[in-house]
Amino acid sequence: MDVRIVVCGLGRVGKAFVNLLIQKEKDLQNRYGLSLKVVAAVDIGGAAVSPSGLPLKDLMAHLEKGGQVETLPGFGKKGYSGAEALSAAFADLLVETTPTNIKDGEPGLTHLLAALKNKKHVVTAAKGPLVLRYGDLKALAEKAQVKLMISAATAAALPTLDVGLSCLAGTEVISAEGILNGTTNYILTRMHEEGTLYADALAEAQRMGVAEPDPSLDVEGRDTGNKILLIANEVFQAGLSLKDISVTGITRVTPEEIQQAKKQGKVIKLIGKVEKRDGKVFAAVAPIPLPADHPLASVRGTEKAMSYLTDTMDRVTVSGGKSNPVGAAAALLKDIIRI
Known part of the structure; x- marks a missing residue:
């Protein structure tokens, strides 16, 4: 089963997540029948986008050399936003790893709202949107019949x-x-x-x-x-x-x-x-x-x-x-x- 993921936030957690997908690719396929494809990686200046899935090793090598996602050769799009990616038909799920912002929840709140309004599942490590708008987000997820998964926001690996x-x-x-x-x-x-x-x-x-x-x-x-x-x-x-x-x-x-x-x-x-x-x-x-x-x-x-x-x-x-x-x-x- 292919799962097409939009990753918003390429800081330490976002990069660790992409690396985990690279490391676990065969295991995920063999144990769960899952092929997890990152179709958009979004950061402050834009995104790298590929409806068929980005080359994750190339993406990580580019970032490790100091490159930005929007300058990834062949895939970069300057100014491309998370909301744009989440409105696209080629996305199934949002992984949100932007920094926690308790003042207004942004930019994570905009991403979560866009995902839920477009009937995409949400998996988030960002606490800000959940702390400020949990009830609204939960109601939107139920209305859209999608999942709002937040365990990464409540003490990381501790279940x-x-x-x-x-x-x-x-x-x-x-x-x-x-x-x-x-x-x-x-x-x-x-x-x-x-x-x-x-x-x-x-x-x-x-x-x-x-x-x-x-x-x-x-x-x-x-x-x-x-x-x-x-x-x-x-x-x-x-x-x-x-x-x-x-x-x-x-x-x-x-x-x-x-x-x-x-x-x-x-x-x-x-x-x-x-x-x-x-x-x-x-x-x-x-x-x-x-x-x-x-x-x-x-x-x-x-x-x-x-x-x-x-x-x-x-x-x-x-x-x-x-x-x-x-x-x-x-x-x-x-x-x-x-x-």
């Missing part, structure tokens, strides 16, 4: 949604708690285990490439808030927005608080939590002292984890998954296979 939606089918999910940001977990681990000061642990994380030069999205808890919002809306069908979530980051966690937690046999973790109370769904993000026997207490370094509490299966916890572009690309590929 938070897969567990909550598939593995726990038939249960009532009472609560969900997660360590959903590798940067903050690394910083808190260093503070707990080595007594490192917050500022020093952050600087160390930046030197290692674990933290961004501007780490505010992570350390202020907003990245975790975005992810827990999506989990609340997908798994709990909560219909929440960002204004409904209380978010506290780790910037004010002190050495004294770390030591106090240690004396009590606890460890402080940045937790995103969703829970049902009195028929309503509540979500919050905050640094929480966890007892040693809590399933998230032993999650160290850049690791992430998700723990669900259910009525019939009790507690189910999953941890691990790469927190890097390859992990996010793998989640995108998984969602395509599931469609």
Whole structure:
């Protein structure tokens, strides 16, 4: 089965996704009967387009030499947009990997709307459109009878949604708690285990490439808030927005608080939590002292984890998954296979 893909965004995740298609080509055909063809690769300045499928090795070699998609010999189109590609009859599915923008969701929001209005499946790693317009996008997907797949936007390779939606089918999910940001977990681990000061642990994380030069999205808890919002809306069908979530980051966690937690046999973790109370769904993000026997207490370094509490299966916890572009690309590929 041929699946014709428009990839919007050729940054680290987009490139990792294309490389994964190259590496997995034979395996996808043999195991799933899938031939995944990139018919358009779109970036800021334009696109490379081929209704029969782009030569992916040539595309990656061109990009690695510093070339832009719109200058790929024989296929480049300057100024060609994602919306144009998604209105074309030769496209089946959008893979969205443009940077997360929580202010207005662009350019991802325009791409997702164009795909859904043209009855194309959507597989996205971009959180912005989902955080701002989840309900509208979900309704459009249902009306068009296509899939809106978002697991790559909720902790990359960690299968938070897969567990909550598939593995726990038939249960009532009472609560969900997660360590959903590798940067903050690394910083808190260093503070707990080595007594490192917050500022020093952050600087160390930046030197290692674990933290961004501007780490505010992570350390202020907003990245975790975005992810827990999506989990609340997908798994709990909560219909929440960002204004409904209380978010506290780790910037004010002190050495004294770390030591106090240690004396009590606890460890402080940045937790995103969703829970049902009195028929309503509540979500919050905050640094929480966890007892040693809590399933998230032993999650160290850049690791992430998700723990669900259910009525019939009790507690189910999953941890691990790469927190890097390859992990996010793998989640995108998984969602395509599931469609």
